[in-house]
């Protein structure tokens with residue numbers, strides 16, 4: 001770092017799983033790091049509203065950030081969970097399809113291989129029957145590397161690591177704006193932050209990392225000097241879950257063939273063994289680029305409309321015919337910050353925007369961090385640390 005009298009080496013905006021993993025990576029590399037979070041607690045955004053699945057990396061185009069960080073992140077995450085006693089289970093996952101889905105399953109199998117996932121395999125009907133007796137499918141793939149994690153325990157452990165390395169996480173601290181210091185941005189950033197109900201508070205830092213999840217575009221729009229061309233138009237896509245009342249026979253996660261915009265209405269199990277189905281994909285439209293940073297999460301409607309349950313039942317009954325529709329209840333929901341505007345466009349990659357892209361030293365933006373962001377968080381932390389080394 002330079003010898004300038006800046007308050008901090010690095011400020012990370014957003015204390016979701018990704019911002020916390022970045023904060024940990026930077027603090028452990030010796031940078032004086034602060035993670036700021038607008039909400040009263042860390043992880044109240046999308047990191048609290050997902051399936052908690054540790055993805056194997058089956059779905060993403062080889063060479064993409066999603067593919068690379070998912071495969072690397074999954075191994076890092078299992079190791080982290082083991083060493084920090086974070087609850088997790090490597091349950092394995094079935095991807096099941098009927099006759100008409102065979103091409104989709106074959107695409108997953110070959111894409112997974114190209115992305116470095118070597119242990120995905122086809123199941124015989126006998127194996128399928130033994131592993132999940134109530135699942136009916138003509139074709140099934142098995143991914144032994146897929147698992148689940150308690151995301152809250154993960155975030156607590158990450159926060160603990162930040163503090164152990166001398167960094168801090170502060171809540172109720174909302175990023176309002178950033179201004180480059182000196183004649184050029186390479187001399188650092190001055191930040192305006194609203195702390196609690198007070199008026200704005202100022203601090204300065206060498207490195208500014210925007211990991212604000214659903215608000216990343218709104219934060220970027222308040223960074224002076226960042227051209228609007230470098231801020232993507234975000235579209236929100238809600239993912240609704242249906243919970244299952246009563247018991248269930250499942251030991252593995254069960255996914256159908258993916259649908260445009262999502263992975264299909266699948267069965268996930270949480271650490272307590274409870275089953276839920278989802279998420280589906282409900283496009284909510286474009287985010288308002290002029291909204292105040294930090295205002296998105298409190299303004300969203302996360303309620304799950306019971307009218308959607310009939311569609312859940314129909315898609316699940318394709319592979320679990322004995323499901324009785326009345327056992328489904330509205331569950332929770334989460335929202336994806338999509339960089340595409342509808343399901344017709346091919347899925348976008350994770351964007352890690354560095355100084356080389358936008359021309360402002362000391363600034364890193366993360367856009368479109370949807371699934372598999374939990375799985376990838378430690379790999380994203382490493383990528384940002386690497387990038388930070390070359391930006392200072």
Ligand SMILES: Cc1cc2nc3c(=O)[nH]c(=O)nc-3n(C[C@H](O)[C@H](O)[C@H](O)COP(=O)(O)OP(=O)(O)OC[C@H]3O[C@@H](n4cnc5c(N)ncnc54)[C@H](O)[C@@H]3O)c2cc1C
Pocket residue numbers: 013014015016017018019020036037038039042043044045046047048049050051052053054055173174175176211212213214215219238239240279293294295297333334335336369370371372373374375376
């Ligand atoms: C329905 C659904 C299911 C998913 N399932 C999975 C899964 O099974 N496995 C998987 O790997 N991934 C999954 N994901 C993706 C994963 O949840 C996200 O990629 C991940 O949680 C993103 O973390 P984040 O830290 O980037 O964002 P967030 O968790 O949203 O954190 C961003 C934080 O920034 C804060 N913030 C915003 N603006 C400001 C500001 N101005 N000042 C200060 N703080 C601010 C917010 O309050 C928030 O806490 C799923 C996502 C969805 C929507």
